[in-house]
Amino acid sequence: MDYAEDSADEDCAEIQHRNVPDLQYPSKEELMDAASVVIRSLQQLDWREIGETPPNLAITGGLAVMHYCPDRLPSIAHNGREDIDIVLSNTQGGRIRLALQYEFPEEFVNQEIDLFVVTPRGKVKVDFKWEVYMESASLSTVPLHEISPEDPPFMNPQTLTVSKLLSLSGHVVARYVLFERPWNHGIDALRLVRRFDRSTLTLAKFQAMHIYKEKDKLERYTTMPYKQWAKMMEVELRVSISRLTKERSTQGKPFKLLDYV
Secondary structure, eight states, X not given: OOSOGGGTTOOOHHHHHTTOOBOOSXXXXXXXXXXXXXXXXXXHSOHHHHTOOOOEXXXXXXXXXXXXXXXXXXXXXXXXXXXEEEEEOSSOHHHHHHHHHHHOTTTEEEETTXXXXXXXXXXXXXXXXXXXXXXXXXXXXXXGGGOBTTBOOBOOHHHHHHHHHHGGGTOEETTEEOOOOHHHHHHHHHHHHHHTTTOOEEEOHHHHHHHHXXXXXXXXXXXXXXXXXXXXXXXXXXXXXHHHHSSOOOOOSSEEGGGGO
């Protein structure tokens, strides 16, 4: 990999990776190849030595949107970059990042708290997320040993859409804070619902409350009125709607959010 002339003779992969540029405007194929490297490397780790259980996982984020919506291009990402977002369960992302960089120094590099996978044209950030980030994400994840690296599982489009809506304003879940670019998430959510226009978006109680409170941002960044979104939303848990509207309550489940706006 000839990223820079002064790194060609370096024996240390860590030093060499200092000169690896970020991959600009990657194609879907480049991102899929990079994701395959990540999954294959995860499968080769000694999980007992790490002290973790092999996780279930699924691809989420922009690459998942591209999977469902072929017209979605990576170029909408900030500065032409696109992360590889992977939802994990039953494990700690920090240990995984260190293990990957230690075991596969030619393929991975850690910069501060971020992990990157090295590709022929540059490096791509790998962003591990946890089930707590999206309560229903586990419905899409698959055990690591069952996955073909060339054909990875993707978060289902309904859960992916909800995750995009929750990311519009920097949604806080537990101690994880998601400060992302809202226009990108809003347009991604709009693409998904237009692609699956008959789908129902099932929300947990805290998700429904957050989306209701942030409905102005939802309308701004998706360009679609809140009531149109509410027609597709069902809340899966018993919830006091008086906490949303200060007026009404319900005991049934599920219920349509549109009935209370």
